[in-house]
Amino acid sequence: MLSRLGWTVRRPDGSAFSNEEVARACRESTGESFSATYLWQLRTGRRDNPTKRHLEALAAFFQTPVAYFFDDADSPQITQELALLAALRDAGVRDVALRAVNLSPDGLGTVRDLIDAIARREAERRRPGS
Known part of the structure; x- marks a missing residue:
């Protein structure tokens, strides 16, 4: 889900955020350790048990409800809404x-x-x- 979110939510110019940019923003918002490598591991499925605070920071960064990461029933709808919002930024x-x-x-x-x-x-x- 995190990988799909990273492809859906982009900068206004359409480019993707780097792992380092997202990790830095999450570090700043939580005050906890959050590296680009850790984010890459989450995105690729090599790590699969992030803390609640990390998920909250990711949700805040990508401007999506934290439920996106937990509720498989709502995730497709949220992904569609995020894609629409991303399109409307163009x-x-x-x-x-x-x-x-x-x-x-x-x-x-x-x-x-x-x-x-x-x-x-x-x-x-x-x-x-x-």
């Missing part, structure tokens, strides 16, 4: 979303169809041999 996505607010249901359908068509075309271009 100025271009936010601009499109704000413009779409006043469209009719038919207009929104047209926008969705256009986005789907563009996404399919771009996926085809990325395929090897295309």
Whole structure:
């Protein structure tokens, strides 16, 4: 879950936070030992029993409820919400979303169809041999 969270929650420019950045922020918020190596071990599953304070610090850093780490039933929904928030941090996505607010249901359908068509075309271009 931590690895997925690290891929979902990113800087406004879309780049990922380094293990050192996250570990430093967690050290500063808890006052406890929290190294980049320890975070890497948690992300890769080599360590799997973080303390409550570490999980609280990680949840605070990634701006997600601490329940994300405990409640398997809620984790997929929280991940979707985090992905949406991450997308809305992108100025271009936010601009499109704000413009779409006043469209009719038919207009929104047209926008969705256009986005789907563009996404399919771009996926085809990325395929090897295309």
